[in-house]
Amino acid sequence: MNKIIYILISLVLLSGCAKEEAVPVIVDFDFEVFNNDYSIPVQVVFFNRTEGGEEYEWTFEGGVPSRSVNRNPGVIQYDTKGTYTIQLFSTNQDGEQDSKEIQIQIDDPVIVDFKVTNQTDNFAPAAYTFQNTSSGASTYLWTFEGGTPATSIEKEPGEVVFTDPGEHTIVLEISNGRETYAKQHIITVAPFLVSDFEYTIAFDDDDFQVPAKVKFINNSISATTYDWSFEGTSVFSSQEKDPEVVFTQLGTQRVLLTVSNGKQTKTSSKEITFFSNTNLRELKDIKLGINTAHNANTVGSFYSIAKRKGYTSEEITPEVGSQIDLVFFGLNQAFTLNRFTSPDTMSGTTFEELQNPKNTIFINSLELCGCSASMTSAQFDALQNDSVFRNMVIEETSGGLQGFDDTKKPRIILFKTKEGKKGAIKIKDFVADGPNSYILVDIKVQKETL
Incomplete structure (x- = not known):
């Protein structure tokens, strides 16, 4: 009996031990x-x-x-x-x-942005203020390259001054503690103030004989106002940026330019020397080609005194043709027959007729002209003003129109333009260069008809 009871108790205990355990839940x-x-x-x-x-x-x-x-x-x-x-x-x-x-x-969106305001102008020292339009940030770091102060952690940094010219980078870095954003902006401070100028003289006054018209070209830097002061002219001052002035007094005249930008003032000066009016224009080392050189467009045979330029056949337009004063006709490279001829008389030459031509009187052969006009090479060289030309009578004669060769050198040719300006040509050399041969001349002529 006791054995049966033990077996039953063991079965009960074994049944209890076989029960399944619960699985725990661990959330993560x-x-x-x-x-x-x-x-x-x-x-x-x-x-x-x-x-x-x-x-x-x-x-x-x-x-x-x-x-x-x-x-x-x-x-x-x-x-x-x-x-x-x-x-x-x-x-x-x-x-x-x-x-x-x-x-x-x-968090709210983090947006970085700012506005830059120039307080007065960008001339050094230049002051700027900055408006912070960022959002979503709790800290700010400003960096001002070349500025005073150089940095700031304020939301609005106040006024910053830049003393050096050139580009300066402004950086704003913002953060909300987890995210950081940055933006940069470049400001340009203008160069330091400089007063400087140059001048050009009118084409007809480039011998600096009074009256002489001078154009002043202002090369100043970072200037907003200009104050010119002139000696030797009726216009003693000007506030124009690039004035034009006529000088009437002889000698060395001083020109001052004072410039300002509201923060600085600088002055520069130049001296210009003017001479008495000789009413004589001197043109040197002019090449005039024989007919083949002219037609081949290598050395022109036509010359304008007003333009001070020689022209080849290709360059002759109706407008240019009406300004020609001197026409040289050289028959060949041996210079056996040469003459200056009036622009309105192309007969006897190989040149085409000009449109609206001028009339110029020439004396090619002083020795044959049978006239009162005369001039030697030495007298030509000695000319310092137009006094010799004032009383000289230059008339066209059949003898004076005669051509010449290269046996006499130098040779003087006298002429009078349509406007009545009298002058002389000095043939210094006959230069043989095949079909491109030419004569080398100096010219002295009145600037104005008196």
Whole structure:
């Protein structure tokens, strides 16, 4: 009997020991914020790391969606700044349960921006103020390259002064404690003030004989006002940027330019020497080609005194033709027959007729002209003014129109233009260069008819 009772007790005990134990639930999860950007809108994905759970309930305060029963709820979006609680509750069939909650902070957007205001102008020293239009930040760091002060942690840094010309980089770096953004802006401080100028003299006055018209070209830097002072002219001052002045007095005349930009003032000066009016224009080393050189467009045979330029056949237009004063005709490279002829008389030459030509009187052969006019090479060289020409009578004669060869050198040719200006040509050389042969001459002629 006792043995039977022992066996029954053992079976009962064994049955109790075989009962299954309950599985515990241990809730855990983590998350990842897209681009690590906590500024709205914020997208968060949650990863369920729970062990032992079978059913789940997520609660997302402030999120969209705000609830989920999926093991992994996907992407939750937050559109409003704030601190929100995320909770995960989980159970299993054994009746076990657990939960976990965390908080997430959602920030306003972090936007970095600022405005730059120049206080007066950008001439050194240049002062600027800065308006901070950023949002979503709690700390600020300004860097002012070349500025005083060089840095600032204030939201509005106040006035900053830049003393060196050139480009200066301004950087604003902002942060909300988790995210940092920066923006830069470049300001340009104008170069230091410089007073400087140059001048050009009118084409007809380039011998600096009074009256002489001079154009002043202002090359000053960082200037806003100009104050000119002139000697030797009836216009003693000017506030124009690039004035034009006629000088009437002889000698060395001084010109001053004082410039300012409201912060600095600088002055520069130049001296210009003017001479008495000789009413004599001297043109040196002019080449006039024989007819083949002219027609081949290598050395022109036509010359304009007003333009002080020789022209080839290709360069002759109706406008140019009306300004020609001197025409040289050289028959060949041996210089056996040469003469100057009036622009309105092309007969006996190989040149085409000019349109609206001038009439110029020439004395090619002083020895044959049978006239009172005369001049030697030495007298030509000695001319310092037009006094010899004033009383000289230059008339066209058949003898004076006769051509010449190269046996006499130098040779003097006298002429009178359509405007009545009298002058002389000195043939210095006959240069043989095949079909491109030419004569080399100096010319002295009245500037104005008196």
